[in-house]
Amino acid sequence: MKFLVILGLLVLTYSFIKEKEVYDLMGPSIDDFQAKFRNETRVLAFYSPVNKKIKEFLTHYSEAAKKFMNDKTPVRLGKIDITNPSNKEYVKKYNIQSTPSIIYFLEDSDELRVYKDGKTYDDYIEVFTSKTQYKRIDL
Numbered sequence: 001m002k003f004l005v006i007l008g009l010l011v012l013t014y015s016f017i018k019e020k021e022v023y024d025l026m027g028p029s030i031d032d033f034q035a036k037f038r039n040e041t042r043v044l045a046f047y048s049p050v051n052k053k054i055k056e057f058l059t060h061y062s063e064a065a066k067k068f069m070n071d072k073t074p075v076r077l078g079k080i081d082i083t084n085p086s087n088k089e090y091v092k093k094y095n096i097q098s099t100p101s102i103i104y105f106l107e108d109s110d111e112l113r114v115y116k117d118g119k120t121y122d123d124y125i126e127v128f129t130s131k132t133q134y135k136r137i138d139l
Ligand SMILES: *[C@@H]1O[C@H](CO)[C@@H](O)[C@H](O)[C@H]1NC(C)=O
Pocket: 036, 037, 039, 040, 074
């Protein structure tokens, strides 16, 4: 019994580590994220932790990521701290001018799209659910 409980906890911990709500990306892990989830819609939020409103922004963003994960919506959300020196070249590569800034790529596409809609939980759910080409089949 004790063994099963421990095993259960291990499995739980493992699946928790495996599936992330918001991917904390840095340097080359940004490219890995892009490659690994090219089959899904990828959303990248560039933020600066110095920004006063950042906490609220990140709360909405990660709540949306949690919902996508629970619903198995093929949308992956990542965040990138622009003050981290290893992200400097990515700020340039993706032409980020201000923070927080959100860009996204639709599934199987490398075309950079700039997210211009609202930055609340409801906006993210509405916009990205409608953009995903994934057809949900409810039996
Ligand atoms: C996309 O690919 C990743 C990595 O191989 C996989 O974990 C994920 O389940 C795939 N998503 C879909 C919707 O098939």
